[in-house]
Amino acid sequence: MMRARSPWLRPASLVAALLLGLLPLAPALQPLRPYWLALVVAYWVIEDPDRVGLGYAFLVGLVADLAFGSLFGEQALRLVVMTFILQRFRARLRFFPLSQQALAMGGLLLNDRIVTAAIHLTLGLPTPPSSAWIAPLVGLLLWAPVFLALDALRLGHWRRR
Structure with missing residues (x-):
């Protein structure tokens, strides 16, 4: 298993995902925003399972909530x-x-929308608009570029040019 060559890569990628999630969008585009943090956490769960697990995801989620x-x-x-x-x-x-x-x-991100809707319905909070169900499709389309970019950074392929 290949470890990250730079200790800053995992935290930097999570900060970038948080910043992308905070980036202002037009109100019409807001429901289409992909769940950047889920894409980045998913990458690290797949590629570095010894260091990124349930506890890590929980702590990252609490930081994101704040x-x-x-x-x-x-x-x-x-x-x-x-x-x-x-x-x-x-x-x-x-x-x-x-x-x-x-x-x-895409299936995991769709499941995430279902979990979000269940939480909001259970607590009596307003549910996301119906257009928000398109966001998992956007995440599905972004998975390959996110995966390839993080993989190139993790393996050092970007330095070969």
């Missing part, structure tokens, strides 16, 4: 559910072609 001002523990729960599923199927998922991994990530 950063986004959302219900405290909501994103932590969402990331833990996703990480649990990823850990269960990691051995198979690693050997899927990138296109099939993207489909699996």
Whole structure:
């Protein structure tokens, strides 16, 4: 298993995902925002499972809850559910072609929307608009570029040019 060559890469990628999640968007585009943090955490769960697991996902989710001002523990729960599923199927998922991994990530992101809707319905909070159900498709399309970019940084391929 290949370890990250730079100790700053994992935290920097998570900070970048948080910043992308905080980036202002037009109100019409807001529901289409991909869950950047889930994409980055999923990458690290798949590629560095010894260091990134349920506890890591929980802590990252709590930080995200504080950063986004959302219900405290909501994103932590969402990331833990996703990480649990990823850990269960990691051995198979690693050997899927990138296109099939993207489909699996789309399914995980769709599951994330279901978990979010369940939390909001249970607590009587307003549910996300129906257009928010398109965001998993956006995440599905972004999985390959996110995976390839993080993989290139982790393995040092960007330095060869």
